[in-house]
Amino acid sequence: MCSDRKKTVFWKVDAICPDPEIIRQAGLILRRGGLVAFPTETVYGLGANALDVSAVEKIFTAKGRPQDNPLIVHVSGVDPVYEYTSFVPQKARLLMEKFWPGPLTLILPGNGKIPEKVSGGLPDLAFRMPDHAVALALIKEAGVPVAAPSANLSGRPSPTAAGHVLADLEGRIDVILDGGPSGMGVESTVLDMTGDIPAILRPGGITPGRIRTVTGAVILDGTLLDNGETPPRPRSPGMKYRHYAPSAPLVLVEGSPDMVMREIIKLAGDYTRRGKKVGILCRDGQQDRYPGLTICAGTDDDPASVAAALYAALRLFEGTGVDIILAEGVEARGMGLAVANRLRRAAGGNIIKVRHNQGIPTFTNNESQEE
Ligand code: TXA
Ligand code: MG
Numbered sequence: 012m013c014s015d016r017k018k019t020v021f022w023k024v025d026a027i028c029p030d031p032e033i034i035r036q037a038g039l040i041l042r043r044g045g046l047v048a049f050p051t052e053t054v055y056g057l058g059a060n061a062l063d064v065s066a067v068e069k070i071f072t073a074k075g076r077p078q079d080n081p082l083i084v085h086v087s088g089v090d091p092v093y094e095y096t097s098f099v100p101q102k103a104r105l106l107m108e109k110f111w112p113g114p115l116t117l118i119l120p121g122n123g124k125i126p127e128k129v130s131g132g133l134p135d136l137a138f139r140m141p142d143h144a145v146a147l148a149l150i151k152e153a154g155v156p157v158a159a160p161s162a163n164l165s166g167r168p169s170p171t172a173a174g175h176v177l178a179d180l181e182g183r184i185d186v187i188l189d190g191g192p193s194g195m196g197v198e199s200t201v202l203d204m205t206g207d208i209p210a211i212l213r214p215g216g217i218t219p220g221r222i223r224t225v226t227g228a229v230i231l232d233g234t235l236l237d238n239g240e241t242p243p244r245p246r247s248p249g250m251k252y253r254h255y256a257p258s259a260p261l262v263l264v265e266g267s268p269d270m271v272m273r274e275i276i277k278l279a280g281d282y283t284r285r286g287k288k289v290g291i292l293c294r295d296g297q298q299d300r301y302p303g304l305t306i307c308a309g310t311d312d313d314p315a316s317v318a319a320a321l322y323a324a325l326r327l328f329e330g331t332g333v334d335i336i337l338a339e340g341v342e343a344r345g346m347g348l349a350v351a352n353r354l355r356r357a358a359g360g361n362i363i364k365v366r367h368n369q370g371i372p373t374f375t376n377n378e379s380q381e382e
Pocket of ligand 1: 051053054055056057080081082083114116118130133135136137139141159160161162197198199200201212213
């Protein structure tokens with residue numbers, strides 16, 4: 012029997028000044044209904060022509076993505092936003108002016124011209140203009156809006172390097188454009204512009220504080236910092252899925268850095284005594300203070316650096332054979348909000364909050380703090 016595996020071609024491309032011939036070929040493949048993975052400033056995306064239903068269906072098949080999880084429409088300028096929506100509020104115009112191209116996705120009411128498959132049957136559509144020369148050149152060359160989720164298998168960490176895309180999707184997609192590592196490392200902020208007050212459905216690269224400078228007020232969806240196990244109907248369909256279930260359970264320890272370290276060292280000792288192989292996800296420079304296997308992601312004083320390294324670090328644990336991952340938390344403030352959201356979802360219910368003089372730590376979901 013013939014398999015339906017296809018040959019995936021892997022093209023290296025300059026991230027600042029992409030080779031026009033490579034972009035021309037990749038754009039043609041998109042226009043003809045193929046799947047092209049491409050770098051963005053957040054994570055790698057898996058693109059298809061948003062106007063071609065069968066091309067969009069291929070995305071769901073390649074990723075194993077639930078059919079009701081809508082895709083973001085990627086554009087290379089603001090014109091398609093007006094072309095494919097019924098109404099663009101003034102605040103959305105201002106946000107596009109200030110933050111596009113950039114890691115901000117806007118949810119706006121569709122006008123029926125983009126197939127329902129893209130929005131998972133919802134009346135609203137998500138739009139984003141990525142801040143990456145390869146992504147922008149590709150979308151422009153394709154000449155169509157490009158539906159693109161993150162280019163990972165569903166349930167795996169988003170890819171922050173072309174090698175991650177290859178590991179997940181080789182044989183399932185047509186092209187991977189390798190433009191080097193994505194800078195930001197966590198996905199865009201998803202902002203619902205269909206209500207009176209803009210509402211953050213997924214925290215990301217643009218913080219609530221920066222949005223507020225334009226919109227005056229912004230609502231944080233109450234489910235953003237829950238643990239990913241039993242979310243009470245989040246408004247962004249993608250947020251109801253356990254985003255990343257590490258092969259080994261991940262225990263997240265949150266609180267002041269000294270208490271977190273003490274707790275992790277204690278837990279590591281407990282698990283090791285029970286014969287478990289422990290992995291520790293910590294900050295740069297702290298590896299010598301922990302026992303056993305450590306993987307570092309970013310620095311304590313800079314949540315953006317944790318964001319940039321987080322998904323690659325989670326993928327690295329997979330080859331190590333650890334039975335349990337103990338992870339240092341970050342403060343859910345500013346860029347830390349997006350990182351805390353992703354870590355909590357990776358942890359499922361396994362969150363330990365430690366504070367000074369608190370005594371025995373308990374498992375809780377914690378209220379959000381935003382900047
Ligand atoms: O940074 C990013 O946003 C990356 C890069 C590739 O652009 N893309 C990305 O796409 O993260 P994806 O599909 O992995 O996540 C899109 C999120 C999901 O949580 C989805 O449910 C939500 O956006 N979303 C998309 N369309 C929506 C809509 N019409 N209403 C509510 N949520 C929507
Ligand atoms: Mg995704």
